[in-house]
Amino acid sequence: MSNHSPKERFLRRLRFWLAFSFGEEEQADIIGDYTEWFENEQLAGKSQEAICAALHTPRVVAEHLRQEAGRGFFQPGILLKQAALRALGLFFVGLGLGGAALRICNQSGSSCFYPLLWLVLLYFIMGSALLPGQMVPGRAGGTLFFRGHLLAAGLSAGTILAQLLLPRLTHPQSGVWCVLVLDTLLLGLVCMQVFILSRLPAAGAFLLSLHLFGGMAVLAYTHNQLHLLYGSIRQLVEMLAYGSACLYLAALLPCLVLLFRGRKG
């Protein structure tokens, strides 16, 4: 149950839809305009509900603003530049903490549950700083799910990459707890994707295909860890695992290019 006022809800949703077509400065400007609109209409004696009812929905308002500004709906330069910064931040945080998680698993065996729990918590706190709430539509619950989804994906990718890039940390016996934590996170990830897609049908198809592929591949890799322990169909799973790592690494390159171009622009 959301406890946001109608005004807050409207502005929050508007900011979400604006993020597809406007840069951060323009978004702040537009949000400032609509904040002013609400305040003055309230001074004129209207309730927040009445003001919202007189305006179009946030999605339609954003659509009008987009058309008036002569923009396309999906402005890859703007959207990806914002996403690229956060993705890079999550990548490095995930890589560092993923590596630490593996080290803990290697050194302390099955007694690594609490250290891992602390690492996950630390990751969520650091990751939350990289994911501002206004990126997310809808209710407070939506924010939680959305953040959780991105954080789980980042942590999973970071852990896998840590295993590949920091081979000293890996060990055939490592990671039973790590695998369980990752699999739990990935299960949550799939549930959250379904939730997000129900809120975001327009952007959904692309995100679904990319994330499900990445998620499945990462899941396969974590199972590979189990197969290392049990010694069966290792090669097939390993192939999938390396494919997954390549996918995430490939995603890193456009992030860097976009960041570089963004600085120049």
Add this chain to the structure above:
Amino acid sequence: MDGQLKRGILNICILQLLRQQDRYGYDLIKQIQAFFPDTEESTLYTILRRMNTDGLTERYDSPVSHGPQRKYYRLTGQGRERLQEYLADWEQIEAVFSQIGL
């Protein structure tokens, strides 16, 4: 009314209202909507932002003792020149209209 034509007229109205006195966005939009009731606030806010980007207006925060903080728009020299150009265009249009019997 055709969107392009209407936008041109809205530009002239906004610049003229700002020539009379500095105004904040909400006030300006309400004044325009009194003449053109079907005009969306999103259209007018976009025009205001574009005018600001183009240097026709400049914004400043009002020193308010109570009530909401307001962003006022002030016409710049460039804005005045643009308004004169619009009005000259308009006179030309009127001359053409009268010549063809409108």
